Amino acid sequence: MNICCIGAGYVGGPTMAMIAKKATFCKVTVVDINQARIDAWNSAELPVYEPGLEEVVRECRGKNLFFSTDVDQAIRDADIIFVSVNTPTKTYGVGAGRAADLRYLELCARRIAEVAQGDKIIVEKSTLPVRTAESLKRVLHSNSNGYRFEVLSNPEFLAEGTAISDLEAPDRVLIGGDDTPSGQAAVETLVKVYNAWVPRERILTTNLWSSELTKLVSNALLAQRISSVNSISALCEATGADIDEVAFAAGKDTRIGPKFLKASVGFGGSCFQKDILNLVYLCEYYGLKEVAEYWESVVKINDWQKDRFVRSMIRTMFNTISGKKIAVLGFAFKKDTNDTRESAAIRVCASLLAEQAEVAVYDPQVTEKGIRDDLVYAGVPESQLARLSVVDDPYAALDQAHALAVLTEWDEFKSFDYDRIFTGMKKPAFAFDGRNILDRAKLREIGFEVHAIGKP
Ligand SMILES: NC(=O)c1ccc[n+]([C@@H]2O[C@H](COP(=O)([O-])OP(=O)(O)OC[C@H]3O[C@@H](n4cnc5c(N)ncnc54)[C@H](O)[C@@H]3O)[C@@H](O)[C@H]2O)c1
Numbered sequence: 205m206n207i208c209c210i211g212a213g214y215v216g217g218p219t220m221a222m223i224a225k226k227a228t229f230c231k232v233t234v235v236d237i238n239q240a241r242i243d244a245w246n247s248a249e250l251p252v253y254e255p256g257l258e259e260v261v262r263e264c265r266g267k268n269l270f271f272s273t274d275v276d277q278a279i280r281d282a283d284i285i286f287v288s289v290n291t292p293t294k295t296y297g298v299g300a301g302r303a304a305d306l307r308y309l310e311l312c313a314r315r316i317a318e319v320a321q322g323d324k325i326i327v328e329k330s331t332l333p334v335r336t337a338e339s340l341k342r343v344l345h346s347n348s349n350g351y352r353f354e355v356l357s358n359p360e361f362l363a364e365g366t367a368i369s370d371l372e373a374p375d376r377v378l379i380g381g382d383d384t385p386s387g388q389a390a391v392e393t394l395v396k397v398y399n400a401w402v403p404r405e406r407i408l409t410t411n412l413w414s415s416e417l418t419k420l421v422s423n424a425l426l427a428q429r430i431s432s433v434n435s436i437s438a439l440c441e442a443t444g445a446d447i448d449e450v451a452f453a454a455g456k457d458t459r460i461g462p463k464f465l466k467a468s469v470g471f472g473g474s475c476f477q478k479d480i481l482n483l484v485y486l487c488e489y490y491g492l493k494e495v496a497e498y499w500e501s502v503v504k505i506n507d508w509q510k511d512r513f514v515r516s517m518i519r520t521m522f523n524t525i526s527g528k529k530i531a532v533l534g535f536a537f538k539k540d541t542n543d544t545r546e547s548a549a550i551r552v553c554a555s556l557l558a559e560q561a562e563v564a565v566y567d568p569q570v571t572e573k574g575i576r577d578d579l580v581y582a583g584v585p586e587s588q589l590a591r592l593s594v595v596d597d598p599y600a601a602l603d604q605a606h607a608l609a610v611l612t613e614w615d616e617f618k619s620f621d622y623d624r625i626f627t628g629m630k631k632p633a634f635a636f637d638g639r640n641i642l643d644r645a646k647l648r649e650i651g652f653e654v655h656a657i658g659k660p
């Protein structure tokens with residue numbers, strides 16, 4: 205079976221690598237218009253950092269896994285075409301700041317219709333608004349040369365940093381298709397691919413719209429848990445309760461469950477905010493104002509939590525951080541990834557720079573260019589960026605700093621030499637733990653003044 209995936213990003217690359225590894229009867233070609241990205245996939249330095257990914261790619265690349273910029277040829281050769289292009293929040297026109305920008309997806313559909321020389325199964329891998337499959341079918345069939353295109357929805361649930369284990373043993377694979385004989389046949393073809401390693405009972409099949417909506421709802425529910433626990437973290441700080449104790453005890457109720465209740469400086473990542481705003485836009489479109497407001501509050505609490513963290517830093521440091529050096533530990537939106545999209549660190553660093561702090565960032569995986577680009581995109585002016593430094597050595601970031609702020613939960617931060625760090629810092633030495641990973645008792649013993657999320 206020939207599989208093509210359009211879009212060699214965080215999802216397309218790892219997902220197709222896993223299909224190539226497990227469904228060895230498939231030849232998988234991942235294509236992209238970004239030459240640099242494809243070159244990187246074909247090199248020793250993959251464009252995506254994921255534990256375990258390199259091994260899978262090394263095992264399959266050149267055998268049944270290929271990366272190419274020849275989009276047309278890959279489309280022509282394929283029986284199944286996954287579309288895994290970016291679907292960012294629209295920044296212009298109607299729905300700006302909320303709706304999903306579907307222009308890349310539509311371009312793919314038009315290209316497929318134009319160059320295909322046979323019937324194809326088209327799989328929506330990107331996260332999309334409900335009923336996108338309908339538009340996709342119209343674009344495909346209005347431009348086809350008489351060939352049939354069966355459209356399926358197969359949203360991806362992998363989380364970054366754990367992509368390989370998530371793909372290897374997914375909680376579920378979801379496939380939505382039309383309730384017609386040809387639609388169901390297409391669903392069965394895709395089921396066969398996943399069933400090469402995923403037990404059949406974990407492969408759920410639904411109609412197209414349920415599948416598309418489930419993806420948005422899953423992310424909304426996950427993000428809602430974080431905003432819920434973050435909102436309570438503020439109440440904990442006010443009352444003397446401890447958010448980790450509260451979340452642990454509440455999560456012991458099997459109806460609530462223990463996962464995704466970790467208070468933090470705020471959730472980030474390319475998906476949660478984008479997908480909730482997409483859901484909000486859909487609700488507004490269908491006239492469901494109250495439902496839209498309900499879900500939008502999840503994003504509002506998240507922004508409030510990031511701002512609350514910065515306000516607390518400023519208040520604690522005698523109401524001014526102007527000219528003070530602040531060491532920021534971690535810029536990625538979570539550990540074990542080099543991805544910074546919507547990372548809480550962006551808003552926090554932008555605010556610190558606006559307050560005229562000297563910000564020194566250390567992240568084990570994110571490049572200086574990535575960090576500067578993010579801050580420029582966030583609107584930080586050049587004059588303020590002059591006060592930003594990005595260093596490879598965490599101890600250099602911390603030397604002579606007035607405060608440290610943990611913004612990503614990288615494991616290595618736990619084992620730093622805090623005695624040495626304390627000696628090199630200005631006094632009082634402040635530690636603001638936006639991830640609750642530091643050993644507060646030990647740091648206090650050393651002499652730090654420690655502030656954590658939702659802690660007395
Ligand atoms: N990142 C995640 O963890 C994750 C998880 C689940 C779902 N998703 C969803 O998957 C989709 C892709 O996300 P991503 O993080 O992989 O995005 P990405 O930006 O990393 O990758 C998308 C790729 O598509 C390419 N592309 C765009 N238009 C193209 C075209 N016309 N022809 C060929 N290539 C084209 C881009 O060059 C880019 O390399 C999004 O809808 C996202 O919401 C992402």
Ligand SMILES: O=c1ccn([C@@H]2O[C@H](COP(=O)(O)OP(=O)(O)O[C@H]3O[C@H](CO)[C@@H](O)[C@H](O)[C@H]3O)[C@@H](O)[C@H]2O)c(=O)[nH]1
Nearest residue numbers: 360361362363364430464465466468471472473475537538
């Ligand atoms: O208890 C928690 C759990 C997560 N986070 C933060 O939430 C964000 C998102 O984390 P996570 O969900 O682990 O990573 P993503 O890669 O964004 O994955 C989410 O978004 C993907 C894209 O749609 C989905 O496929 C995944 O199922 C969904 O978990 C990160 O900033 C985390 O630090 C918390 O603050 N507290």
